[in-house]
Amino acid sequence: MNVAVIGAGWAGMAAAIAHAQAGHRVTVFEAARSLGGRARAVPGALPDGTPVTLDNGQHVLIGAYTESLRLMQLVGVDTGKALLRLPLTLQFPDGQGLRLPRLPPPLDALLGIARARGWSARDRCALLRTAAVWRLRRFRCAPQTSVAQLCAALTPRLMAEFIDPLCVSALNTPAPRASGQVFLRVLQDSLFSGPGGSNLLLPRTDLSALFPQAAAQWLERHGARVLGAQRVQGLAPDGRRWQVLCAGGAGRADAVFGHVTLACPAWEAQRLVAGLAQSAESTAADRQAAGQWSAAAQALRFEAITTVYAHARGARLPQPLLALRSSPEHPAQFVFDRGQLDGRDGLLAFVVSASAAERARTEQQVLRQAAAQLALPPLQGVQTVLEKRATFACTPGLQRPGMQVLVGLTACGDYVQGPYPATLEGAVLSGSAVAAFAQEPLRC
Numbered sequence: 001m002n003v004a005v006i007g008a009g010w011a012g013m014a015a016a017i018a019h020a021q022a023g024h025r026v027t028v029f030e031a032a033r034s035l036g037g038r039a040r041a042v043p044g045a046l047p048d049g050t051p052v053t054l055d056n057g058q059h060v061l062i063g064a065y066t067e068s069l070r071l072m073q074l075v076g077v078d079t080g081k082a083l084l085r086l087p088l089t090l091q092f093p094d095g096q097g098l099r100l101p102r103l104p105p106p107l108d109a110l111l112g113i114a115r116a117r118g119w120s121a122r123d124r125c126a127l128l129r130t131a132a133v134w135r136l137r138r139f140r141c142a143p144q145t146s147v148a149q150l151c152a153a154l155t156p157r158l159m160a161e162f163i164d165p166l167c168v169s170a171l172n173t174p175a176p177r178a179s180g181q182v183f184l185r186v187l188q189d190s191l192f193s194g195p196g197g198s199n200l201l202l203p204r205t206d207l208s209a210l211f212p213q214a215a216a217q218w219l220e221r222h223g224a225r226v227l228g229a230q231r232v233q234g235l236a237p238d239g240r241r242w243q244v245l246c247a248g249g250a251g252r253a254d255a256v257f258g259h260v261t262l263a264c265p266a267w268e269a270q271r272l273v274a275g276l277a278q279s280a281e282s283t284a285a286d287r288q289a290a291g292q293w294s295a296a297a298q299a300l301r302f303e304a305i306t307t308v309y310a311h312a313r314g315a316r317l318p319q320p321l322l323a324l325r326s327s328p329e330h331p332a333q334f335v336f337d338r339g340q341l342d343g344r345d346g347l348l349a350f351v352v353s354a355s356a357a358e359r360a361r362t363e364q365q366v367l368r369q370a371a372a373q374l375a376l377p378p379l380q381g382v383q384t385v386l387e388k389r390a391t392f393a394c395t396p397g398l399q400r401p402g403m404q405v406l407v408g409l410t411a412c413g414d415y416v417q418g419p420y421p422a423t424l425e426g427a428v429l430s431g432s433a434v435a436a437f438a439q440e441p442l443r444c
Contacts, residue, residue: 001258003438004029004244006232006272009037010424011413012263013215014071014431016224019261022435026224027257028216029244031231031264035212038265038390039424044383046311046347055207056385057307058336058349060169060321062088063199064189065425067432072211075218082210083201084341088112088190090165090323093373097161097323104195123155127162130154139188141180143397147171150180165323165333168353171394171421172303179396185419202320204341235260235272235409237281242408259438262411263431266392266401269411270297276406286406293411296401300415305390306355308332308366310379315339315346317374324350330369331355331362348379359386391422403430403437410434 003019005012008030019026034040036056044054061068061083072079087108091097096118100108109131113124130153141150147167151159159175167175170186190198203210216226236243242260262269276282277290317337326333332350339345350366357365363384370379392400392415400417403410412430420426 001025001438002027002256004242004257004260005263006244006260007037007263007265007268007413008032008035008212008216008226008228009263009413009427010039010068010211011427011431012037012261013212013219014067014428015261015263015412015434016219016226016431017071017074017215018432018435019259019438020219020222020224022438024259024435024438026219028219028224028226029230029232029246030226030228031268033228034208035216035226035228036208037212038387039207040212041206041208042383042385044309046382047380052344052347052382053206054309054383054385055203055307055349057305057387057390058334058351059203059207059424061201061203061424062190062197063201064193064197065201065423067429068211068425071215071428071432075211075214077211077214079201082203082205084204084320085196086200086202086320088198088200089319089321090162091117091319092161092323092325093318093375094118100198105192105197108198109191118161119157120155123158126154127158134184134187135192139184141184143181145180146396147175147178147180147183150183151175160325161323165326168333169351170423172305172353172391173394173421174354177393177395179394179398179421181396182394182419182421186421200321202336202341206342232264232272234275236279237276237283237286240408259408259410261431261434261438262405262409263413265389266297266300266413266415267389269401269413270294273297273405273409273411276409289406293401293405296399297415300398300400301393301395302389303353303391303393304355304386304388306331306352306357306359306362306387307385308350308352308363309382309384310348310350310367310370311346311382312377312379313346315348315376315379317348322374324369324373329365330372331357332366332369335370335374347382355386359384362386394421403434410437 003024087100100112234245274294320340336349338347414422414427
């Protein structure tokens, strides 16, 4: 059948591939002119005017992201070249912190904790004891437990230098209001999933080239269409099928589809589904179901991420990724050396997860933080990217919208029901799963 995928981010590309592999004719509608959604390339320029391709946010994958890696390889990405693989590292500029050795789990974690610089015997014992309790409980906790409550037995140093940066990087939600259950799932699938599961995979190319662009080429080779600059204005029931209404009318040819997958951001999906909840053309049952799904999506709250790009000739970090000591006045949690990743020497990317301040203030604070914590030449700001709704707030007991919206209408993305926080892996997993719902709709 004809299948429409609305959104060409990582979830949308995964969904389109899954539909195409199931034998359907796929059309992808993307409102922007570039691919990748909230993990995409953006243009920029160095202080001397040299053009440079940046990202709208600095993303990190891990070795446990098996679906992301599978899809990259499927569409022809050489993951060995496109990603720099490193052992899990949470080290600070002074060398203190955790760095796991290249050993199978759980030996890597045990030896890494034993060797962690700056940690006392009390710190090490507290973490090993707490981790043993998590394993005995099979990485489960009460739904309403926060990460801070989950880690109450740990020392202040461990909270500040291990749990807090790990939590905010994985869940983009501060530990006092982050979901303990989701955090445990992340730990289970990374630290205890198998050899290499905890490895950091740092992109050596821009995020659009890392997967979405290659996915679009794969789709076109398999008969699909990827249409840019096509914002979907609404959906309308058309007998047993769906009309996809784009700006300027009914859109392109074949704008009637047997199945539609919403792979756009949660607020865009909510807008489209809310329209069905109020449509006289929808059945009473569909209006009720659409209203319930729309309410669940509307209830989501979001966290911002700010990425501050800065440059100085000769600036180089001791390793490609460093943790930073974060505070209200020094908000960045991590810094990436893009010169060691993609050859753009002197270009650094500072990441402020769960960002609260406005763009200019955050940039000023980060540049002062760099001067205080890094022994580098004075940095100049290149570009600061503020994604105000980068991820949903991953809070305890959160009820996320389901993948099935109506018969013949599904949703995918990092925000739908699933075990993971708002990560690239969560997005592509949901996208790959939607093909199972693509059956001829029978609405009564």
